[in-house]
Amino acid sequence: MPLMGDASLASVLYGASITYGTITAATQTVSAVIPVSTEKHVNKTEIVQQQKNDQMGMDSTMPRNLYLAFAGLLVLCMIISHPRFLARLFASLPTKKNQNTSVKVKVLPYSKESLESVNQLQETKREVSGGDLSQGWFLKRGEIENRIQIDSPLTTAGLSDTCSKKDPFASQFEEKLRNVQPIITKYQQQQQSENQVPVYYPPPHIIPLLEYLPFSSKFLLFTPFSKLPAKLHLKSYLTLPQIYLIGGYLILNCFALIWKSDLTPSSKDKGYGSDWMRSGLVATAQIPLTIALGVRGNIIGLCVGKGYERLKVYHKIVGRIVFLASTIHGAAYMYKWSVAGTFSAYAAKPFAMWGLLAYFALVLIVITSLPWVRKAWHGVFEICHFVGIVGLLVGLALHVPVAIPFCVAGMVIYLISIFCSVTKTRIAHAELQALPGAGMTIVTLPGLRTGWRAGQHVRIRIPALGFRKAFESHPFTIASAPNGDGLVLMCKRAGDWTNKLHELALRSTEFQDRGEGGSNQATVIVEGPYGGLGNTLAPSFSSVVLIAGGSGITQALSLGQDLVHRAPSGVVRARTIDFIWMVRNEEMAKPLMPTLIELVNEAKQWEIQCIEGRRKGLKKPNPTALRVKIFVTRCPASSPLTLLSSLENDEKDDDWKIEENKFIIQTDKHNSIRGLKRQPSAAEKEKLAYLLSRNPSSASTASTSTSTSSDSSSPKHNIPLSTISVNPVRPNFNIFLSSLADETISRYGRMMVNPSGILVTACGPESLTDATRQAVRNMEDYKKRGCGGIEFEDEHFGF
Secondary structure: OOOOOOHHHHHHHHOOOOOHHHHHHHHHHHHHHOOOOOOOOOOHHHHHHHHHHHHHHHHHHHHHHHHHHHHHHHHHHHHHHHHHHHHHHHOOOOOOOOHHHHOOOOOOOOOHHHHHHHHHHHOOOOEEOOOOOOOOOOOEOOOOOOOOOOOOOOOOOOOOOOOOOOOOOOOHHHHHHHHHOOOOOHHHHHHHHHOOOOOEEOOOOOOOHHHHOOOHHHHOOOOOOOOOOOOOOOOOOOOHHHHHHHHHHHHHHHHHHHOOOOOOOOOOOOOOOOOOHHHHHHHHHOHHHHHHHHOOOOHHHHHHOOOHHHOHHHHHHHHHHHHHHHHHHHHHHHHHHHHHOOHHHHHOOHHHHHHHHHHHHHHHHHHHOOHHHHHHOHHHHHHHHHHHHHHHHHHHHHHOHHHHHHHHHHHHHHHHHHHHHHHOEEEEEEEEEEEOOOOEEEEEEOOOOEOOOOOOEEEEEOHHHOOOOOOOOEEEEEOOOOOOOOEEEEEEOOOHHHHHHHHHHHOOOOHHHHHHOOEEEEEEEEEEEEOOOOOOOHHHOOEEEEEEEHHHHHHHHHHHHHHHHHHHHOOOOOOEEEEEEEEOOHHHHHHHHHHHHHHHHHHHHHHHHHHHHHHOOOOOOOOOEEEEEEEEOOOOOOOOOOOOHHHHHHOOOOOOEEEOOEEEOOOOOOOOOOOOOOOOOHHHHHHHHHHHHHOHHHHHHHHHHHHHHHHHHOOOOOOOOOEEEEEOOOOOHHHHHHHHHHHHHHHHHHHOOOOOOEEEEEEEOHHHHHHHHHHHHOOOHHHHHHOOOEEEEEEEOOO
16 A cells, blocks of 8 residues: 555646645745734735835946946047057156256357357257147237247358348347357357257157957048038038947937836836836936036046037037937926826926926027037127026936936036136237238237147137127137237137127228228137147157148147247257148238248248258257148149249349258349259259149149159258149049058158157138048058058148
8 A cells, every 4th residue: 555645646636737745845835925913914005115115226326337437438539649648648747857057158258158158058958849838828918929030051140031020039048148248150050050959859659459459450430421501500520439439328318218127117116117217317417527528628628638619519418418418308297297197286396396497497508509500690699608508507417316426417517617717817918911813811910929839729819899899709710820920810700799890800991001901909808719739749769641621721730830940949840831721702812812921931941950950960859841732723724823923032142052952042142042953854944844734823733733842752852852842733633642651651661760749730611621531541451550550630610
């Protein structure tokens, strides 16, 4: 007889599918479900409340987790830019001055002791420089910096520098010595010029970390949204790294909104549901980030080495996310209250009224930020932005207590930015010069001479324009190099404000000024400087290309002047600076032709001094050439160009030849150096005759272009390359950059030195900057590697 608990007995009684083990498991399960009368009864209300607290706790910690993720993105961006910042910091650190510089020279008429003191002053230890980390923060009055004299050693006695009437390139010691003994012999002038040695080394060149990624040459400058229609405001020139960064930010926001967030209606059986508070917390948490990305005193920009104008796109993206999350938050609660029939009761409560005030302030900001509204009423846009930010922060702080820390943080960031703007603001006297032919107004501030870096911009306000336009702030790139004769701005007529400025400049009291266009004086409120190239050091590159379109010449002109002026100190590594300017007609270029010719002459004189000094065994740095190429885009091929006609007439009697590696110079009746010309070959003469038969005004263009092309391939490499030319066509950036890469590789290959890359900057219309970007992107990979890499920096007309 089977015993109790035998598995075979269970199989006979209940069937083969049920065993004794199954019955035992079922019994244990039922016992676990049915509470024993002796155990404590569980309170269901406590369970629901616990679930509700857990959901609220997760919602409250989500902003913290979101900021931790944002901090990770910021650290990643800082790591990418960290090597270049370290290089810039290294090139900016102050070093101990040489003790020889403190030697006081006795006032003796060129005695042996005074000449030895001059040599001690000149024998300074070379140091790495060019980081300029201490510059570009505040505008200063300063004094005109005494640059190293760059007169040619072959200049005869009595020749004055054609680039400056006051000889701003004379050293401080020479100026004091000239005051004591004004009579200096030719031999002593030549000895002082030849004894000048470079005092700085160029800053180190660091390749960006992103350049080491596979296929980086193609995807770093790829703009997938550039082909979208511009009329629908869908066109964008965001590069692929920027899109990746924005994509990561959007993924983080989606995770913060969705993760363990139950949007189904809540019930009595669960303590979670209708989680619409999460969207409000996500929007509130990002208000300080939105303000930090939009203000001019940009803390995030300091961390990544970018100006506020380059972070505007991220400010717009974050602002739209805040508006979208706020809209979801408000609309969902209104729907929830309407369905429950409690809308009127909740709407009358103070927290709901303050919430509506904050949302309406946000709507005001969004509407006035639309592109067509911002462009048509820029002053209204700025006022509404200020009023909207104040209303948003105040309303949100009174809406819910959890929003107070974020509102306080946003207000602190905004107040710090206002404080920085006030400390950067200067009130200065300005000279206004109207150029009707070019449709431009030149604003010169002679009282502000230093404090900015080349490529930076300022924002100006002019009270003389009237009450409505008096305090509108407009940005303009500085067109002059620091430590010069003053801060110069070029304001193109593009709207109501610039038209008013042009009319103010035309109100001249002098008849002669009215005939030339007009000039006036006004008080200007200047704020800045801002922006610039950041951690990208232009003096560290082997070649520099400055491309400008129309009034975008301001950035190129500032960078070109700065590099040419600093070349004698040895801080500039570039052998060539190619200055490409595209204008519609000659009238736009005529006002700046004297400045460009003067700059080319200055670069050419320094080249001559370097070449002659090296031939004599002196310590001279690599010469830096400036090649200016002006392209008149709306000029027929048969139409004569007259921009260089006056220069050609002055050079007819000049005779510049190269014989046995020596420069034989003959000056004109004004005793001023004009330029160098080599004897053209038979093929070049034939080409020149063909161009003259087609366009008589292209003589200078043909001569300079042929000499430039031949100099790069000629065995005589010690020839000055500085030229200026005018062309009635559009440039082909692909061909130009490719030939420049070949020239750079060839030049440094002969020197058996690795080149330090090519820097290409573009400022002008979006079509110009996009064409330049595509030309840089399309360059062959082997040429990019051979020239040390090629980098691109752009700046648009508007922000």
